[in-house]
Amino acid sequence: MNLAYQEALKACDEGEVPVGALIVRQGIIVGRGYNRMEALQDATAHAEIVAIGAASGSLGTWHLEDCTMYVTLEPCLMCLGAILQARIGVLVYGAPDPRLGALTSHRYQQTAQAAYGRFPTVESGIMADESQKLLKSFFEKIRKKS
Helix, strand or coil, rough: CCHHHHHHHHHHCCCCCEEEEEEEEEEEEEEEEEEEEEEHHCCCCCHHHHHHHHHHHCCCCCCCCCCEEEECCCCCCCHHHHHHHCCCCEEEEEEECCCCCCCCCCCCCCHHHHHHHCCCCCECCHHHHHHHHHHHHHHHHHHHHC
């Protein structure tokens, strides 16, 4: 999770909402990403989706069932859909997202599991305090500029 947090710091340095993601397979990093929505002017350029694209490219497959994703913020509904499509086996996230989170904050698991026939193992709260502090600091700076 510390390496996902380092990705979030990259996003922050670039003026992006500081969310970072990392995908690991058998102890090896196969994909990493951070929010790039502003830089790419792409609403889908969330950290999770960038990391899934990187992992799929490095492994030569979009089937990531034997992979673990680490992400600093609870995934939104769009990212949960991408995680399910990629068949990621384990999802570990840091801070909850009360507004847009699709796992703890808004429970889509039952519906998604029924539709897909599977759902990743989920662990939450890992480095949640650090991730929340980074997000809070980022948004405080944005509000001060406004």
